[in-house]
Amino acid sequence: MDPAPTAGQVFRAVVHTDDAGAQYEARVKGRKLQLSNVERAAPLPATPMLQAKVARAKRRAQPTGQRTKKGAPRLDMPKxxxxxxxxxxxxxxxxxxxxxxxxxxxxxxxxxxxxxxxxxxxxxxxxxxxxxxxxxxxxxxxxxxxxxxxxxxxxxxxxxxxxxxxxxxxxxxxxxxxxxxxxxxxxxxxxxxxxxxxxxxxxxxxxxxxxxxxxxxxxxxxxxxxxxxxx
CATH class of the missing domain: 2.30.30.210 (Ribonuclease P/MRP, subunit p29)
Known part of the structure; x- marks a missing residue:
């Protein structure tokens, strides 16, 4: 079984630059890094104003004719x-x-x-x-x-x-x-x-x-x- 890669090897593989080793030594080595979980749901906006902006953006992303003023799907009446x-x-x-x-x-x-x-x-x-x-x-x-x-x-x-x-x-x-x-x-x-x-x-x-x-x-x-x- 191959040994697990070190943090320096991972950093150099991700950065792909000639001075990756120097950047690792100066900015990463010996420090604690907070890595995000890509599968975790994003937190809610911090303020009601930001929440309203996010809700408006979601409504605009819905197809025309399938949304109401509050963003809920509406029932289409037959013509x-x-x-x-x-x-x-x-x-x-x-x-x-x-x-x-x-x-x-x-x-x-x-x-x-x-x-x-x-x-x-x-x-x-x-x-x-x-x-x-x-x-x-x-x-x-x-x-x-x-x-x-x-x-x-x-x-x-x-x-x-x-x-x-x-x-x-x-x-x-x-x-x-x-x-x-x-x-x-x-x-x-x-x-x-x-x-x-x-x-x-x-x-x-x-x-x-x-x-x-x-x-x-x-x-x-x-x-x-x-x-x-x-x-």
């Missing part, structure tokens, strides 16, 4: 979908909003609507509701091309609703392209079920008050106003 598939999501939302608002009984709904305090509470509850699966119709917007658009909400973001427009009769199975509708300066009309399928309540929702996603909206407070101007 097209059949309306009959969106209808299944709408059925689940109808059951959810009935339980949320307590509108299972027509007489109970009439009692709530007759009391201004109950109506205010109903509006506050709606502002904090999850709208994924709701059927919206746009009745007013600063973008005229969006007016009269109606369909099922499939995704809600901070400033947008992804809506699948309702197709013509008989084309529910055809793949339809989703539309991105901004919340800002848009008025949405939603029909809330009451009791059985024949009774309903139509309400207008102002997108300026529906901004932010559902978890953030649940902690915000809105002041009652007689009118809300669109920008």
């Amino acid at each position: 097209t979908m059949a309306y009959e598939d969106a209808q299944r999501v709408h059925v689940l939302w109808v059951e959810y909003v009935r339980d949320l608002l307590g509108l299972d009984d027509v007489q109970e709904a009439e009692r709530i609507l007759a009391s201004p305090a109950q109506v205010q509470q109903l509006q506050n509850t709606l502002l904090k509701a999850d709208w994924t699966g709701a059927r919206f119709a746009i009745v007013q917007s600063t973008n005229p091309a969006l007016v009269h658009l109606n369909g099922v909400v499939l995704l809600e973001t901070h400033e947008m609703f992804w809506i699948l427009p309702a197709p013509k009769k008989g084309r529910e199975s055809v793949q339809t392209k989703l539309c991105m509708v901004p919340k800002r300066n848009t008025v949405f009309r939603v029909v809330l079920p009451i009791g059985n399928e024949t009774a309903s309540l139509s309400l207008d929702l102002y997108g300026n008050q529906m901004r932010y996603t559902m978890p953030a909206r649940s902690t915000r407070k809105h002041k009652a106003r007689k009118t809300i101007e669109l920008g």
Whole structure:
């Protein structure tokens, strides 16, 4: 078995210079050297500012379209979908909003609507509701091309609703392209079920008050106003 190489031999093999022996004698021999472990994970940055810089660098290294503002992978929405598939999501939302608002009984709904305090509470509850699966119709917007658009909400973001427009009769199975509708300066009309399928309540929702996603909206407070101007 060959003897283990000495420190001087290792140094000269790594440096590969003519004066390696002299450098070893002057700078290495007799001293303690801290060697790093290449398999060991790098320590965390020392300050929050440096940690933020490292996080930004990691986000930039991810492929475009596969990252969010906080660096977590996002779920890509399909660009097209059949309306009959969106209808299944709408059925689940109808059951959810009935339980949320307590509108299972027509007489109970009439009692709530007759009391201004109950109506205010109903509006506050709606502002904090999850709208994924709701059927919206746009009745007013600063973008005229969006007016009269109606369909099922499939995704809600901070400033947008992804809506699948309702197709013509008989084309529910055809793949339809989703539309991105901004919340800002848009008025949405939603029909809330009451009791059985024949009774309903139509309400207008102002997108300026529906901004932010559902978890953030649940902690915000809105002041009652007689009118809300669109920008």
